Amino acid sequence: MALIVQKYGGTSVGDVxxxxxxxxxxxxxxxxxxxxxxxxxxMSGETNRLMKLVAQITDRPDERExxxxxxxxxxxSIGLLAMAIHxxxxxxxxxxxxxxxxxxxxxxxxxxxxxxxxxxxxAALARGHIVVVAGFQGVDESGSVTTLxxxxxxxxxxxxxxxxxxxxxxxxxxxxxxxxxDPNMVPSARKLDRITYEEMLELASVGAKVLQIRSVEFxxxxxxxxxxxxxxxxxxxxxxxxxxxxxxxxLVRGVAYDRNEAKITVCGVPDVAGAxxxxxxxxxxxxxxxxLIVQNPSKDGRTDVTFTVGKADFLTAQEVVRKVAEEIGASxxxxxxxxxxxxxxxxxxxxxxxxxxxxFRALSAEGINIQMISTSEIKVSCVVQAKYTELAVRALHxxxxxxxxxxxxxxxxxxxxxxxxxxxx
Amino acid sequence: MALIVQKYGGTSVGDVxxxxxxxxxxxxxxxxxxxxxxxxxxMSGETNRLMKLVAQITDRPDERExxxxxxxxxxxSIGLLAMAIHxxxxxxxxxxxxxxxxxxxxxxxxxxxxxxxxxxxxAALARGHIVVVAGFQGVDESGSVTTLxxxxxxxxxxxxxxxxxxxxxxxxxxxxxxxxxDPNMVPSARKLDRITYEEMLELASVGAKVLQIRSVEFxxxxxxxxxxxxxxxxxxxxxxxxxxxxxxxxLVRGVAYDRNEAKITVCGVPDVAGAxxxxxxxxxxxxxxxxLIVQNPSKDGRTDVTFTVGKADFLTAQEVVRKVAEEIGASxxxxxxxxxxxxxxxxxxxxxxxxxxxxFRALSAEGINIQMISTSEIKVSCVVQAKYTELAVRALHxxxxxxxxxxxxxxxxxxxxxxxxxxxx
Numbered sequence: 001m002a003l004i005v006q007k008y009g010g011t012s013v014g015d016v017x018x019x020x021x022x023x024x025x026x027x028x029x030x031x032x033x034x035x036x037x038x039x040x041x042x043m044s045g046e047t048n049r050l051m052k053l054v055a056q057i058t059d060r061p062d063e064r065e066x067x068x069x070x071x072x073x074x075x076x077s078i079g080l081l082a083m084a085i086h087x088x089x090x091x092x093x094x095x096x097x098x099x100x101x102x103x104x105x106x107x108x109x110x111x112x113x114x115x116x117x118x119x120x121x122x123a124a125l126a127r128g129h130i131v132v133v134a135g136f137q138g139v140d141e142s143g144s145v146t147t148l149x150x151x152x153x154x155x156x157x158x159x160x161x162x163x164x165x166x167x168x169x170x171x172x173x174x175x176x177x178x179x180x181x182d183p184n185m186v187p188s189a190r191k192l193d194r195i196t197y198e199e200m201l202e203l204a205s206v207g208a209k210v211l212q213i214r215s216v217e218f219x220x221x222x223x224x225x226x227x228x229x230x231x232x233x234x235x236x237x238x239x240x241x242x243x244x245x246x247x248x249x250x251l252v253r254g255v256a257y258d259r260n261e262a263k264i265t266v267c268g269v270p271d272v273a274g275a276x277x278x279x280x281x282x283x284x285x286x287x288x289x290x291x292l293i294v295q296n297p298s299k300d301g302r303t304d305v306t307f308t309v310g311k312a313d314f315l316t317a318q319e320v321v322r323k324v325a326e327e328i329g330a331s332x333x334x335x336x337x338x339x340x341x342x343x344x345x346x347x348x349x350x351x352x353x354x355x356x357x358x359x360f361r362a363l364s365a366e367g368i369n370i371q372m373i374s375t376s377e378i379k380v381s382c383v384v385q386a387k388y389t390e391l392a393v394r395a396l397h398x399x400x401x402x403x404x405x406x407x408x409x410x411x412x413x414x415x416x417x418x419x420x421x422x423x424x425x
Numbered sequence: 426m427a428l429i430v431q432k433y434g435g436t437s438v439g440d441v442x443x444x445x446x447x448x449x450x451x452x453x454x455x456x457x458x459x460x461x462x463x464x465x466x467x468m469s470g471e472t473n474r475l476m477k478l479v480a481q482i483t484d485r486p487d488e489r490e491x492x493x494x495x496x497x498x499x500x501x502s503i504g505l506l507a508m509a510i511h512x513x514x515x516x517x518x519x520x521x522x523x524x525x526x527x528x529x530x531x532x533x534x535x536x537x538x539x540x541x542x543x544x545x546x547x548a549a550l551a552r553g554h555i556v557v558v559a560g561f562q563g564v565d566e567s568g569s570v571t572t573l574x575x576x577x578x579x580x581x582x583x584x585x586x587x588x589x590x591x592x593x594x595x596x597x598x599x600x601x602x603x604x605x606x607d608p609n610m611v612p613s614a615r616k617l618d619r620i621t622y623e624e625m626l627e628l629a630s631v632g633a634k635v636l637q638i639r640s641v642e643f644x645x646x647x648x649x650x651x652x653x654x655x656x657x658x659x660x661x662x663x664x665x666x667x668x669x670x671x672x673x674x675x676l677v678r679g680v681a682y683d684r685n686e687a688k689i690t691v692c693g694v695p696d697v698a699g700a701x702x703x704x705x706x707x708x709x710x711x712x713x714x715x716x717l718i719v720q721n722p723s724k725d726g727r728t729d730v731t732f733t734v735g736k737a738d739f740l741t742a743q744e745v746v747r748k749v750a751e752e753i754g755a756s757x758x759x760x761x762x763x764x765x766x767x768x769x770x771x772x773x774x775x776x777x778x779x780x781x782x783x784x785f786r787a788l789s790a791e792g793i794n795i796q797m798i799s800t801s802e803i804k805v806s807c808v809v810q811a812k813y814t815e816l817a818v819r820a821l822h823x824x825x826x827x828x829x830x831x832x833x834x835x836x837x838x839x840x841x842x843x844x845x846x847x848x849x850x
Contacts, residue, residue, distance in 0.1 A: 050501065054508065057445070058509065060512070062508050062511040065503075068503060068504035068521075078490075079490040079494035080482050082487065082493070083482045083486050086486075087482060087483035087485070094489075096570070143545075144524075
């Protein structure tokens with residue numbers, strides 16, 4: 001008998017019929033002999049409805065009170081799901097964040113979980129109940145309601161799985177797993193059977209929106225086996241797990257893209273110590289997150305500094321940087337909102353050279369100019385003109401052998417792929 | 426400086442504009458120098474919306490889980506109102522039932538308050554905050570969310586006023602006070618300045634829907650001065666308070682009616698000991714509340730037993746009684762759903778005879794046949810054919826001198842009224 005934490009997102013509990021079908025899934029897992037803990041989000045559209053009410057009251061809502069309002073969405077869901085399980089002659093008890101002491105810090109609207117009291121859940125499981133827990137919400141040390149930020153229910157589920165030492169955490173969503181790329185863009189994209197926590201983190205950070213980043217970090221930290229599954233099919237889904245040797249054999253696990261960034265170049269920056277600090281300090285003060293940064297080699301004592309920010313921060317960032325450019329005696333700024341970042345991710349590239357070069361060749365072969373490059377241990381990202389997004393992603397998907405079915409694990413995929421590509425890795 | 430508990434019902438917080446206007450009222454009370462605690466209901470329509478969701482899940486909802494769902498309505502209201510106060514540069518903190526330990530028994534959907542922890546409220550008041558408390562909800566000993574039943578927010582307000590030893594509890598609603606009768610039915614009905622707790626209880630129990638009965642009982646028990654006021658005007662409203670000698674001078678305070686009952690007669694009941702128990706025991710088992718009961722004098726060893734039940738229970742009651750009638754050898758049952766109960770209420774009738782007789786004369790003068798009669802110390806109720814409701818209520822309103830303005834308190838109203846009526850009391 002295993003202890004399983006299941007999480008159902010907003011579309012999975014989007015209406016009464018779907019809530020009833022989630023109830024049947026929970027009961028099926030229980031009938032299969034498992035202890036079942038279910039985390040649910042607000043019914044789809046509900047959080048937006050509540051945020052609209054808030055916006056009508058004030059455009060600067062008090063964050064503590066905003067959390068009081070938006071936390072109700074999940075509360076409705078847990079009550080309805082518990083009832084739906086009862087209606088099927090099952091046993092279920094719902095718990096609010098506060099009732100299982102999901103204690104968070106007091107950063108309203110994006111609180112972080114500090115501890116969970118597993119005892120009430122264990123007691124209900126021991127009585128044969130399915131335990132239904134409100135996602136997204138917690139309570140701070142002073143007893144105020146807090147919320148974890150959009151997508152926070154994933155984090156609730158993983159944190160519960162860690163606290164209960166669960167055998168698995170299953171994230172049910174409207175897709176049936178993690179894909180080698182966005183299937184809407186790449187028709188040959190294939191569902192992955194497994195992916196490492198680190199790869200999932202990198203994919204999430206470069207735009208693949210299957211799981212909330214924090215939930216993956218949590219799962220990695222506590223080694224919680226994390227399944228991404230569809231609540232509409234019986235597909236086994238994708239397992240997000242620790243890396244093992246067989247997983248290193250795949251050079252690139254997935255290709256992702258992000259069209260949500262914009263580029264700013266500060267031209268002719270006097271190449272003196274502290275210039276970078278003068279540019280990025282004021283951005284940090286405005287809480288603007290800078291992603292890629294590239295500094296050209298200095299020429300005649302001047303250099304160009306280029307960086308990307310989220311499109312939501314684009315206008316504010318321009319204002320800040322324009323002022324800074326003047327102060328430091330730069331010659332001016334250039335901006336470009338029409339860019340995309342394409343990325344390849346895979347733990348296999350840790351042990352293999354030439355991956356970045358192969359990526360650049362694949363893009364070049366399609367005539368795509370690379371504007372910026374950023375690399376990590378298991379990721380290479382290139383900024384290109386936005387119009388090339390689809391072409392670039394598809395080219396990379398093909399170039400790294402992702403159009404073909406994955407080889408059975410244990411077989412060296414890299415050597416096979418190298419053979420396919422007609423070159424040495 | 427006084428401590429005032431204000432309660433705003435669903436229509437008073439029915440939309441964002443009204444919530445903003447409630448915020449201004451709260452701030453005005455604070456600016457007048459008072460400590461202000463505000464209890465709010467769910468926005469009008471919200472509780473019904475939630476109950477509809479529940480009904481779509483199951484027609485026999487688990488009561489614990491139903492309370493989890495419906496308690497969210499008030500939670501949204503407190504967050505929005507606290508935000509609206511903030512938006513006006515005020516200070517406010519919202520509290521859920523659980524956060525101020527409004528501890529109730531575990532009778533979900535109609536829980537009763539056992540205790541309240543005034544400490545968090547006093548602490549927030551001491552910091553200069555307006556305290557916004559969710560009405561209608563509490564928490565049982567095991568930490569489950571409970572609700573107090575429809576209209577329960579009135580009870581929350583009065584219970585808080587008692588726990589805080591408040592100087593006044595103001596119930597804001599969409600009418601500006603308690604009237605001598607339903608103004609929609611009796612154009613000459615007048616707003617009362619004062620009414621005793623007992624009179625208010627009797628009026629509520631016979632169909633006047635201004636306040637929830639339990640909240641009046643609570644106010645009477647803890648001697649909380651209770652104001653009924655309009656949230657749309659500045660009218661001083663009606664004070665519900667303890668009886669003093671001047672209030673006894675008014676014979677009849679108000680005339681009420683209730684069209685929500687139905688009548689069942691068990692005919693030819695063998696007049697043996699225990700017959701009544703055999704009829705009413707099974708009704709009690711089905712939790713059907715019986716209101717008026719009349720038993721005719723026995724004739725030839727048989728008698729007729731007539732009683733009224735709420736219309737919602739009419740069909741079930743008929744089934745139960747038909748079975749019982751057979752078992753006890755009664756000759757059959759007769760039913761009538763087309764009735765109304767009209768009542769006169771006033772503490773003054775305690776010390777004066779002839780009130781009931783005057784009521785019967787007034788009805789008789791209009792040709793209205795009285796089907797059943799019930800009396801208490803301060804109330805007389807008559808069941809009549811439903812079509813006579815308006816006529817009966819208006820006739821009684823006139824007969825007991827309620828069409829005229831109340832005499833100033835302290836002057837003997839009874840003698841004045843007797844003079845008006847041209848008869849001795």
